[in-house]
Amino acid sequence: MNGHGLSLEKEFDDEIFYESQLMLADERYEVISEILCQVYQPGKRKWVVSDTLDKVFLHKYLGLPIFLLIVWAMFHFTFQVSEVFMAMIEVSLIWLSGFTEQIPIPWLASLLTEGIIGGVGFILVFLPPILFMYIAISMLEDSGYLARAAFVMDRIMMKMGLHGRSFIPLLLGFGCSVPAIMASRTVDGQSNRLATILVTPLMSCAARLPVYVLIAGVFFPDYAGTMIFLMYILGIVMAVLMSLIFKNTIFKEKTSPLLMELPMYQIPTLHGTLTHAWERGFLFLRKAGTYLLGGAIILWFTANTGPAGFGVPVGESYVAMFASLITPIFEPLGFPWQVVAALLFGLLAKEVVVESLGIIFSVQGESAVGASLALLLGPVQALALMVFVLLYTPCIATLGTIKKETGSWKWTLFSLGYQVILAYIGALVVVLVGGFLFG
Amino acid sequence: MADDDTLPRWPFLYNVLFGTLYLTIGITDILSALGISIFPFRPKDIMSPLMLLITGIVFLAGTPMLKRRDEEGYAFTLVATILAAILFALQTLVLISNALGWVLGLEDWTEWNVISDITPAVWLFFLVAVAFWILKTTNRLGGDKGIFPASIGGS
Numbered sequence: 001m002n003g004h005g006l007s008l009e010k011e012f013d014d015e016i017f018y019e020s021q022l023m024l025a026d027e028r029y030e031v032i033s034e035i036l037c038q039v040y041q042p043g044k045r046k047w048v049v050s051d052t053l054d055k056v057f058l059h060k061y062l063g064l065p066i067f068l069l070i071v072w073a074m075f076h077f078t079f080q081v082s083e084v085f086m087a088m089i090e091v092s093l094i095w096l097s098g099f100t101e102q103i104p105i106p107w108l109a110s111l112l113t114e115g116i117i118g119g120v121g122f123i124l125v126f127l128p129p130i131l132f133m134y135i136a137i138s139m140l141e142d143s144g145y146l147a148r149a150a151f152v153m154d155r156i157m158m159k160m161g162l163h164g165r166s167f168i169p170l171l172l173g174f175g176c177s178v179p180a181i182m183a184s185r186t187v188d189g190q191s192n193r194l195a196t197i198l199v200t201p202l203m204s205c206a207a208r209l210p211v212y213v214l215i216a217g218v219f220f221p222d223y224a225g226t227m228i229f230l231m232y233i234l235g236i237v238m239a240v241l242m243s244l245i246f247k248n249t250i251f252k253e254k255t256s257p258l259l260m261e262l263p264m265y266q267i268p269t270l271h272g273t274l275t276h277a278w279e280r281g282f283l284f285l286r287k288a289g290t291y292l293l294g295g296a297i298i299l300w301f302t303a304n305t306g307p308a309g310f311g312v313p314v315g316e317s318y319v320a321m322f323a324s325l326i327t328p329i330f331e332p333l334g335f336p337w338q339v340v341a342a343l344l345f346g347l348l349a350k351e352v353v354v355e356s357l358g359i360i361f362s363v364q365g366e367s368a369v370g371a372s373l374a375l376l377l378g379p380v381q382a383l384a385l386m387v388f389v390l391l392y393t394p395c396i397a398t399l400g401t402i403k404k405e406t407g408s409w410k411w412t413l414f415s416l417g418y419q420v421i422l423a424y425i426g427a428l429v430v431v432l433v434g435g436f437l438f439g
Numbered sequence: 440m441a442d443d444d445t446l447p448r449w450p451f452l453y454n455v456l457f458g459t460l461y462l463t464i465g466i467t468d469i470l471s472a473l474g475i476s477i478f479p480f481r482p483k484d485i486m487s488p489l490m491l492l493i494t495g496i497v498f499l500a501g502t503p504m505l506k507r508r509d510e511e512g513y514a515f516t517l518v519a520t521i522l523a524a525i526l527f528a529l530q531t532l533v534l535i536s537n538a539l540g541w542v543l544g545l546e547d548w549t550e551w552n553v554i555s556d557i558t559p560a561v562w563l564f565f566l567v568a569v570a571f572w573i574l575k576t577t578n579r580l581g582g583d584k585g586i587f588p589a590s591i592g593g594s
Contacts, residue, residue: 052513052517053517055511056497056500056515056518056519059500062496062497065493066497066518066522069522069525069526070525072486073525073529076486076533077529080533081532081536083536083547084536084537084539084543084548087540087546087547087548222484225484225486226484229486367546
C-alpha cells in the first residue's frame, strides 16, 4: 500500500514536472504572440505547407508508425537497391584476383589475393550500401524530417527516462558512434549526459552494416532488408531499455522535455544529397586505404604464420591458436573459432569483422565468404551473431571518445564491460529462443 | 479549423477509396505472408504489406475531418499521398536495379522477371497518381482553398 502510494507520488511529481515544462513553453509563446500582436498586422490567412504536414508527421498516434515506415524505406533502399552494385564490385574483384593468383612469388600472390583483395577488397564490396544509406540519411536531414523524427521519439524517450535531446546523439549514432558521443555535450545534466554516452554505442553505426548485409544476404536472402531494419530497431530498443535501467539505478536525475525549433520542410537537392553521401563515402574509402589495409596485412600475416613458421594452414596459425583460447566461452552461442577471431579483430573497427572472415577463409567475394560461413553456422547462430555485433563495443575509437568525454577510466571500462555482457546475453537469448522454436 | 461548406467533397472520397484499398491489400498481403493465402501470389516479406497498411490508415485517419469539410483533413490526404509515393519510388528503384543485374547477366539475377517486382506499392500508386492528377487538373481539390491553394506560404 505504502509502495503504491510512493509510486503514485512519484508519478504525480513527474507529471507536475512535465506539465510545468509545457506551461513554461506555453507562457513563452504567449509572450511572443503578445509582442507580435503589437508589431505585426496579419494579412489573409496563409496555408503553410510545413504546418500542414506536421499535423500528420507529428501526430500523437500516427507519428510513430510513419517514422517506422520512413526508416524501413531507408533500409530497404540501402540493401535492395545496392545489391546489384555490390555484385558488380565483387565480380570485378574476382576478375582481378584471377591475375594476382598467377604471380610466380607465392607469398606475394597470397598477400595480394588473400590479404589485400580478400580483406580490403572485400570491404569495398560494402561501399554501395554505405553510400546509399548516407544518401537516404542526407535526404531525410535536408528535407527537415530528421528533426521531426527527434520530436516524434521524444515522447517515448521521456517515458523511458531519457532526456529529449538525447535522441539527437542517438540519431547520429546511426552514422558513427564517435561524433554521436561528442554530440551528447548538448544534453542537460551530468547524469543525463552520462546515460546518453553509455547507450549511444548501442545504436547501429554504419560500420556494422557490412556484417548485417553479409549475414542477412546469406542466411535470410528473402528478408534481408527487413532483417537489417530489425537490427536497427533492436539497437534503438536496447538503447532505450538500458537507459531506463541506468536512470532507475545509477543515474537518478529529472529529465526535461525537448524544446526545439523545427525547420521548414524542403525538397532535398540532388547536389546536396550526393555531396553529403560522397563526403561520408570518401571517409570510408580513406579508412579502407589506411588502417583497414594495415589491419588486413597484419591479419593476413598472423593467419599464415604459426609455431611451424610461415605458410602454415590457417587452423595452425597464431590467429587460430589465440582465438581457440577463448572460443569455449562462445560455445553456448555456437560460434566457431573463425567467428570468434573475427569478433576480436572487430574491436579495431566493425568493418574488420568481414575483412577478417575473408582472410581467415582465404576466399574472395561475398558469395564465397557467405558459403564458408554457412558451413559453420545455422540461421539461428547467424542471427545471434548479428545481435552480438550490434550490441558489443563498436570500436577502439569509440572507447577513446568515451574516455575523453567522461574523463574517467571507470565509465570507459564500464561501457566496454556492460556492452560485451549485454551482447553475450542478447545472442544467448536468440540461440535459446531460436533453438526452442526451430528445434 | 472551422468547417467550410465551400470545400469540395472529392478529397473525402479520394481518402476513403485509397484508404480502403491500401488497408485491404495490406491486410490480405500480411495474411498471405503469414501463410493464410487468399491470392496465389505471396509477398516477399511481412514489412512491405505492413507499410501499405500504415499508408491506408493515414488516408482513413483524415476522413472524419474531410467529411465535415475541415481543412485539417487535407494534411492527411497530402501525407498519405507522399507515403504512397515513397513506397512507389522505393519499389521502382528496386525494379530498376534488378533489371540492371539481369541486363548485365549477373548470376543472382538470371531468373529475375519484371512481374515479381510489380508489387501493390507500384500499381496502387499509379491509381493514386492518376486520381490525384485528375482531381488537381479539374480543380476538385479545393481551388484557392484545399491542398493547392492560390497562395502557399512558407513552403
